[in-house]
Every structure is written in C-alpha cells, then in structure tokens.
Amino acid sequence: MDTRFFVAWIEDAARLVRLQREHLTELDAAIGDADHGTNLDRGFTEVRQAFADQPPDTPAQVLLSAGATLIRRVGGASGPLYGSVFRQMGRSLDDPVTLAGFAAAFEAGVVAVERLGKTAPGDKTMVDALAPASRELARAVRDGVGAREAFERAARAAEEGARATIPLRARKGRASYLGERSIGHEDPGAASSALIVAALAAVA
Ligand code: ADP
Numbered sequence: 001m002d003t004r005f006f007v008a009w010i011e012d013a014a015r016l017v018r019l020q021r022e023h024l025t026e027l028d029a030a031i032g033d034a035d036h037g038t039n040l041d042r043g044f045t046e047v048r049q050a051f052a053d054q055p056p057d058t059p060a061q062v063l064l065s066a067g068a069t070l071i072r073r074v075g076g077a078s079g080p081l082y083g084s085v086f087r088q089m090g091r092s093l094d095d096p097v098t099l100a101g102f103a104a105a106f107e108a109g110v111v112a113v114e115r116l117g118k119t120a121p122g123d124k125t126m127v128d129a130l131a132p133a134s135r136e137l138a139r140a141v142r143d144g145v146g147a148r149e150a151f152e153r154a155a156r157a158a159e160e161g162a163r164a165t166i167p168l169r170a171r172k173g174r175a176s177y178l179g180e181r182s183i184g185h186e187d188p189g190a191a192s193s194a195l196i197v198a199a200l201a202a203v204a
C-alpha cells in the first residue's frame, strides 16, 4: 500500500461522506444536533484542499495531514476524534505498508479514539463500528487473505457494528443527554465510520 493508495482511500471517504451528508445529518438530528454530515463534509473537503496545497509523499503524511486538518477544521466532537484516529494511525505506520502493518496501525487509531473519547464498544459511538472493523482486519491478517478481502470483511463488520448501535442507549456525547430516548436510532458517528471503512474496500 503506497501513498497513492492512502490518498485514494481518503478521497473516496470524502466522496462517500458527501453522498451521505444528508443521511448523516438526519441521523444526528434524531439524537444530536443535526450537524454530523455537514461537519464531516466540511472537514473532508478541507482535507482534499490540504492535499492539493501540499501533496503528501508518504502514507504516514497522508494520514497525519488528514488528521491535523480534521482536528483544526471540524467543529463538533467528531473532528478531534477522527483526527486522533488518523494521526495515531499515521504515527504507527511503517513504510512500506503491509496489511499486517495497516491492521496494527488501525488498531492503534481505535485505541487512541477510545482514550480520547473515554469510551468503549457498547457506548453507541463511532467505536462501535471501528472496533469490529479492527478486529476483522486482525483476523484477516491471521487468515492470510489479501488486502481486498480483508478490507471487505472490515467494511461488513463496520456496517454491522453501526447497525447494532440502533438498540443501544448512548453513554457518550450529545446523544447521551437523551438517555432512554437515544434507543432506536443509529449512531451518526458509527454510520460515518462505516463509510470510511467502506472506502478502504472500494479502493483496494
Ligand atoms: P457533536 O456531537 O459535537 O455535534 P458530531 O455530530 O460531528 O459532533 O459527531 C457526533 C458523533 O461523535 C457521535 O455520533 C459519536 O459517534 C461520536 N462521539 C461523540 N462523543 C464521543 C466519544 N466520547 N467517544 C467516541 N465518539 C464520540
């Protein structure tokens, strides 16, 4: 996986976020403040602009640049949280990037967001999509499958993880203020995480 792969990943994530912007915002309207789609779309648009202004030339630089831009430009909880995933992944990547190296860096990114968000799977957050994706990547490495199949498995796990947030009661973020009333709605951050992992499968 080279620099071009990582740029393609982030650009495809930006494309999917743009396509699903209204849907993500509707999910956030139900249990938050109706800004998740616009927040992320603005953030990823800025990330693409940053790539154009200063083309990254290593995989790590792609993720460090994306992370820093999301932290700086996204108002709302999700900016610093996604920023920390990408920045920690960037710091953890070796060059050249193998599937095993990618999986380990992804896991480090998930640990970073769990720490920053003081959260764990089951709290009805983005971690409910990211953690199962990470687990599938690790399993795919152990199974010795290729990158495309590994990313497809991860994308399915993230999608299932996002859907599995519907019956959960939110314990973190704005949605937690709703208590019981957060039950019955998909978490917007889990839904956007599933898109970001789906983008990996799309470009592999
Ligand atoms: P805000 O809640 O500030 O309006 P967004 O709407 O952009 O920010 O993002 C909301 C998403 O952020 C939630 O759906 C959830 O997935 C994620 N989130 C919020 N708080 C946390 C946290 N403490 N840990 C992990 N993810 C969180």
Ligand code: MG
Residues within 6 Å of the ligand: 028, 032, 033, 034, 035, 036, 076, 174
């Ligand atoms: Mg919001």
